[in-house]
Amino acid sequence: MDKLFKKIKITKNVFVLGMVSLLTDISSEMIIPLLPIFIVSRLGASKQALGLIEGVAESTSSLLKVFSGWYSDQVHKRKPIVLIGYSLSTLTKPFLAISIIWTDVLLLRFTERVGKGLRTAPRDAIIADSTKKTRRGLSYGYHKAMDSSGAILGSILALILFPIFNIRGVFLLSVIPALLAVLVLWHFVEDKPVPKKTNTVGVESFKGFNNRFKYFIIIASIFSLGNISYAFLIIRAMELGIAEKYIPAIYLLFNIVYALFSIPIGVLSDRFNRTYLIIIGYSIFGFICLGFAYSSTVYHAIILFAFYGIHRASVKPTMRAFTSDLVSPEVRGTAFGALHTMVGITALPANVIVGILYQYFGAGIAFSYGFIIAMFSAILMIVFVKG
Numbered sequence: 001m002d003k004l005f006k007k008i009k010i011t012k013n014v015f016v017l018g019m020v021s022l023l024t025d026i027s028s029e030m031i032i033p034l035l036p037i038f039i040v041s042r043l044g045a046s047k048q049a050l051g052l053i054e055g056v057a058e059s060t061s062s063l064l065k066v067f068s069g070w071y072s073d074q075v076h077k078r079k080p081i082v083l084i085g086y087s088l089s090t091l092t093k094p095f096l097a098i099s100i101i102w103t104d105v106l107l108l109r110f111t112e113r114v115g116k117g118l119r120t121a122p123r124d125a126i127i128a129d130s131t132k133k134t135r136r137g138l139s140y141g142y143h144k145a146m147d148s149s150g151a152i153l154g155s156i157l158a159l160i161l162f163p164i165f166n167i168r169g170v171f172l173l174s175v176i177p178a179l180l181a182v183l184v185l186w187h188f189v190e191d192k193p194v195p196k197k198t199n200t201v202g203v204e205s206f207k208g209f210n211n212r213f214k215y216f217i218i219i220a221s222i223f224s225l226g227n228i229s230y231a232f233l234i235i236r237a238m239e240l241g242i243a244e245k246y247i248p249a250i251y252l253l254f255n256i257v258y259a260l261f262s263i264p265i266g267v268l269s270d271r272f273n274r275t276y277l278i279i280i281g282y283s284i285f286g287f288i289c290l291g292f293a294y295s296s297t298v299y300h301a302i303i304l305f306a307f308y309g310i311h312r313a314s315v316k317p318t319m320r321a322f323t324s325d326l327v328s329p330e331v332r333g334t335a336f337g338a339l340h341t342m343v344g345i346t347a348l349p350a351n352v353i354v355g356i357l358y359q360y361f362g363a364g365i366a367f368s369y370g371f372i373i374a375m376f377s378a379i380l381m382i383v384f385v386k387g
Contacts, residue, residue, distance in 0.1 A: 009135055009138060010131075010135070010138065010139055010142055011130045011131060011139075012130075012188075012190070013126055013127070013130040013189055013190060013192070014127055014130055014131060014139045014142060014143065016184065016185075016188045016189050017123060017126065017127060017143060017185075017189060018142055018143050018145075018146035018147075019146065019181075019184055020086070020181045020184050020185045020189070021143060021146050021147040021150060021181075022146045022147070022149055022150035022153075022181075023150060023177045023178070023180045023181035023184065024086065024089075024150065024177070024178060024181040025147050025148070025149075025150030025151045025153075025154055026150045026151075026153045026154040026157065026177040027090075027093065027154065027174045027175070027176075027177040027178035027181070028150075028151075028154060028174070028178075029150065029151040029152075029153075029154025029155050029158065029251070029255065030154045030155075030157050030158045030161070030170055030171075030173065030174040030177075031093070031096065031154075031158075031170070031171055031174050032154075032230070032251070033155060033158055033234065033247050033248045033251035033252075034158055034162060034167050034170060034171075034247070034248070035105075035231070036050060036231040036234045036235055037167070037234070037238075037244055037247060038096075038099075038105070038167050039053060039102055039105055039231075040235065041244070042167065043099070043100075043101060043102045043105065044102070045102035046355075046359055047232075047235065047355050047358045047359045048352075048355040048356055048358075048359045049102050049355075050231055050232070050235070050355060051229070051232075051351040051352050051353075051354055051355020051356070051358070052106070052351070052352055052355065053102065053105060053106050053109055054109075054229040054231050054347070054351045055229075055347050055348035055349070055350065055351030055352050055355075056106060056109070056110055056348060057109040057110060057112070057113045057347075058113065058229075058344050058347030058348065058351070059344055059345050059346075059347050059348035060110050060113045060114060060117065061113035061114070061116045061117040061120070061340075061344055062117060062340050062341045062342075062343065062344020062345050062347065063117065063341060063344075063345060064114060064117025064118055065117050065120050065121045065336070065337045065340035065341045065344065066121070066334070066337035066338050066340070066341035067337065068081050068085070068117065068118045068119070068120070068121050068122055068333075068337060069121030069122060069124075069125060069333035069334050069335070069336045069337025069338070069340075070333060070334040070337055071333075072121070072122035072125060072194070072333040073125075073194060073330065073331060073332070073333040073334050076193070076194040077191055077194075078122035078123070078125055078126050078129075078191055078192075078194070078333065079122075079126070079185075079189055079190070079191040081118055081119065081122045082118075082119045082122050082123045082126070082185065082189070083119075083182070083185055083186060084115075084118055084119075085115045085116065085117070085118030085119025085120070085123075086115065086119055086178075086181060086182050086185055087115070087182050088111070088112075088114060088115030088118065089112045089113075089115030089116055089119075089178070090115075090175065090178040090179060090181075090182055091115075092108050092111045092112040092115070093112070093171065093174050093175050093178055094171070094172055094175050095108055096108055096168075096171040097168040097169070097171040097172045098168075117340075120336070120340055121333055121336040121337035121340055122333055122336075124140075124320055124336045125194075125332045125333040125336055126189070126191070126192060127139055127140065127143060127320075128324040128329075128332050128336075129192040129193075129194065129329070129332070130192055133324075133325070134270060135270070136270070136321045136324050136325070137266040137267060137268075137269040137270035137274070137317070137318070137321045138263070138266050138267055138270060139266075140266055140317035140318075140320045140321045141262045141263040141264075141265060141266015141267060141269075141317045142262075142263055142266070143317070144258075144262040144266070144313065144316055144317040145259050145262040145263045145266075147262075148255050148256075148258040148259035148262055148309075148313075149259050150177075151255035151258070151259070152252060152255045152256055152259055154174075154177075155248050155249075155251050155252035155255050156248075156252060157170075157173075158170055158248040158251075159248035159249055159252060161173060162245065162248060163245060194329075194330070194333070209326075209327060209331075209335065209338075210326065210327075212326055212385060213323070213326040213327060213335065215384040215385050216322070216323075216326065216381075216385050217338060217339055217342050217343075218342070219377055219380045219381055219384065219385060220319065220339065220342065220343050220377075221342040221343055221345075221346050222346075222373065222376065222377050222380065223282055223343075223373065223374060223377035224342075224343045224344065224346040224347060224350060225346045225349065225350045225353075225373050226289075226350060226369060226370045226371075226372065226373020226374055226377070227285070227347070227350060227370070227373075227374075228289060228350070228351075228354050228366070228367065228370040229347075229350075229351050229354070230251075230308075232354055232355075232358060232366070233292065233304075233305070233308065234247055234251070235358075236292050236295075236301070236363055236367070237250055237301040237305070239363065240295055240296070240297065240298055240300065240301045241297070241298045241301075242298055242301055250301065250302060250305045251305070253302065253305050253306055253309070254305045254306065254308050254309045254312075255309065256309070257306050257307075257308075257309025257310060257313070258309035258310075258312050258313050259309075260309075260313075261309065261310055261313035261314070262313045262316075262317060265277060265313050265314055265317070265318065266317050266318070266321070269317070269318045269321055269322075270321075273386070274318050274321060274322040274325070275322070275381060275385055275386045276386070277314050277315075277318045278314070278315060278318055278319060278322065278381060279378050279381045279382060279386070280314055281311050281312075281314030281315035281318070282315065282374050282375075282377050282378040282381065283374070283375065283378045284307060284310060284311040284314065285308075285311045285315075285370070285374045286370070286371045286372075286374030286375040286378065287307075287371070288304050288307050288308055288311060289367040289368070289369075289370035289371040289374060290367070290368070290371045291303075291304045291307075292304055292363065292367040293363060293364045293365075293366075293367035293368045293371065294364065319339070320336070323335055323336060323339050324336075353369065354366050354369065354370070357369055
């Protein structure tokens with residue numbers, strides 16, 4: 001097995017965590033493309049309520065990410081925290097199937113995202129701890145590719161199972177791959193030694209981080225203020241004429257593109273300045289928002305969902321690799337936690353703002369807001385971080 005890992009240029013931990021993400025995303029993506037339909041069409045919630053659910057979910061997750069990352073640095077153990085996080089998220093899934101009102105979904109999304117908040121920063125730190133600097137872009141690209149591959153399989157299952165078992169039946173079946181993911185993590189991932197701190201970085205301050213990382217984390221947070229949730233993209237696609245039963249299909253397209261581009265873009269980020277890819281990714285999202293604001297046909301929605309995959313492949317893994325480059329190993333968990341928290345904490349106002357704009361002023365205004373924030377963030381990256 002060691003020869004195989006050397007051949008593919010990733011470590012055992014990175015490989016296994018990729019498999020864990022594959023299984024977890026099969027489970028999650030059986031739910032995600034159907035969730036906006038479930039909330040709005042089945043439970044009768046408004047776009048404003050949809051924005052609140054998504055905002056609370058993401059912000060809850062992010063508030064815990066800085067703590068879990070920091071705590072994993074303090075105790076020099078990352079795997080137990082990651083395991084608790086995946087297990088908690090798994091426990092919430094069957095209860096979605098018996099939700100009666102949209103506030104049930106709000107509570108379950110809150111709890112599920114607590115699990116995600118616990119696991120994400122220490123998991124990202126395990127990947128960095130297990131990988132040479134020159135291969136981090138590849139490792140994070142691989143991880144996101146496995147993540148997206150799971151999303152592809154999950155979307156396919158949602159597309160197939162939705163007409164047979166209805167939404168609630170699909171939610172119940174999603175528990176199976178989630179349980180498998182927890183078992184794989186428990187048996188095969190190994191904790192790596194975490195270097196003891198040479199200086200103190202508290203959760204409450206950025207004092208131990210360099211200025212470039214501080215600027216980056218602030219700009220990433222600004223971008224997050226306009227980073228419109230996938231849920232609104234799905235609702236907009238339905239408004240443009242895509243039938244409910246085909247929503248998993250366009251979400252599948254997004255995930256295929258995301259998976260195909262993740263590793264090549266990760267490799268590019270190892271060879272070139274990572275900030276260029278982040279700037280390009282921000283700009284692509286800006287034009288996606290502009291497209292959704294003024295689109296008028298189903299074909300426009302399909303094309304925009306494909307570009308959404310390119311955007312995610314450009315930004316998600318590259319931001320993680322860039323973060324690991326900018327900070328020292330002994331505070332890496334804290335840095336990942338700070339990044340995820342600052343980015344995610346703005347998800348609540350972002351989604352609430354978009355929900356209000358969408359509900360009272362329409363898609364044109366809501367998506368134009370996303371375009372303005374994305375382009376402003378790209379300009380800030382050029383001015384303050386590119387180097």
